[in-house]
Amino acid sequence: IKYKFPVDFWWGSSASATQTEGAADVDGKGKNIWDYWYEIEPHRFFDGVGPQDTSQFYTKYKEDIRLMKEIGHNSFRMSISWARLIHGGTGEVNGKAVKFYNNVIDEMIANGIEPFVNLFHFDMPLELQEKGGWVNRETVEAYVNYAKTAFELFGDRVSKWFTHNEPIVPVEGGYMYDFHYPNEVNFKKAVQVAFHSILASAKAIKEYKALGRNGEIGIILNLTPSYPRSQNPEDVKASVLADAFFNRSFLDPSVKGTFPKELTDILKEYNYLPEYQKEDLEIIAGNTVDLLGVNYYQPRRVKAKEHMPHLDAPFMPDHFFDNYVMPGRKMNPHRGWEIYEKGIYDILTNLRENYGNIPCFISENGMGVEGEEKFRDDNGMIQDDYRIEFIRDHLQWVHKALEEGANVKGYHMWTFMDNWSWSNAYKNRYGFVSVNLDKDAERTVKKSGYWFKKVAEQNGF
Ligand code: BGP
DSSP states (O other), rough: OEEESSOOOOEEEEEEEHHHHTTTTTTTTTHHHHHEEEEEEESSSGGGGOOOGSSOOHHHHHHHHHHHHEEEOOEEEEEHHHHHEEEEEEEEEEHHHHHHHHHHHHHHHHTTEEEEEESSOOOOHHHHHHTTGGGSSHHHHHHHHHHHHHHHHHTTTEEEEEEEEEEEHHHHHHHTSSSTTTHHHHHHHHHHHHOOOHHHHHHHHHHHHHHHHHEEEEEEEEEOOOEEESHHHHHHHHHHHHIIHHHHHHHHHHTTSSSSHHHHHHHTTTEEEEEHHHHHHHHHOOOOOOOEEESSSSSSEOOOOHHHHHOOOOOOGGGOOOOOOOTTOEEEETTTTOOOOOHHHHHHHHHHHHHOOEEEEEEEEEOOOGGGEEEEEEOOOOOHHHHHHHHHHHHHHHHHHHHHTTOOOOOEEEEEEEEOBBBBBBBEEOEEEEEETTHHHHHOHHHHHHHHHHHHHHTTT
């Protein structure tokens, strides 16, 4: 074995409630923004598949957990659907949801799989969104109550908690670039949403600590390392600003309890600072994460701005830099994302050098591929060698970072089984396990699943 990982390394995968559970309107579940958006604008979702038609984890979780075990998982990240646990986001707890999540957690533990539980994966309850969602400060309090409820209900068995998955994505999608509901372009609101998400996370961490449970709580961030086109100072400056807007905006407050000055200076100068109360900053400073989940898919290539935006153009971070396509880059053509394996090493090294070597793990990394059926062999197995290669090449860089002292504790692939994606529905498939939507969501393990099993069992490859 050339690449050996530490004992107790976390091998597994990650998923989210809205993308897998299905059963979107049964057993007392309320609507979230995705149920609603699909209802009013189904054409936005590839092939007209909506969140009610996902992989049916709600009814098939036992089979799925058995398969997780079969392919060597010792851990798995799921999320709780806020609108399922508490219809509308505030008020009564839904007993049927409690029963479902208890069953899932107990089943995982019985199969030797440690549950990692995330509280918020893009799925704002509709009633709260109608009052402004994260723009409205009341949502922070509602979220903290929800988090506390979850800690009390499941915290006796769950000891890895996460406050958010990729909290910058609802900011970008919902208030800047039109790929999440409510798809507005409003940078003032975008900043407020970001600030309230950070505040909500810190307050949830505070509640968790107050309960005195013997567990860890963290956040999951999608980090996109910024690389300048050249060492020319203008390009370097552009890259530093892109990093401040898209990585350090959440990374610094989560891990260090502070905001990057590069960012706050700009927000101040252009009059975009969020509304906040003085004590908020103390709460953020005093309640940083124990553990950081890193989602890594692609880097960001940046160059100095070539043309200034039109005076009437809405304010955007991209006023300070241009993204560019690096010539000769390796691409995933299905998702349009650059594949740059070394990025994962650069992130881990940055965390080691500049973030106190915070305990972390790779919480998502994976490859979405269209038309995988054509790789199915005569025995019915999808021969996804490209996925094996993708994972292996990233793991080599994780290994190198580890050897140099990075505090990385595990690798979770996105995702366990093919699932519903926010904008592509089932077009791009990401799973270790394929899902046949035409045949009652029948599951079959892909070649990568069995390859991963071996890696997990040998703790390396
Ligand atoms: C991450 C999300 C996941 C997942 C993944 C793949 O940003 O946390 O929920 O969807 O990206 O992206 P996509 O499904 O858009 O191809």
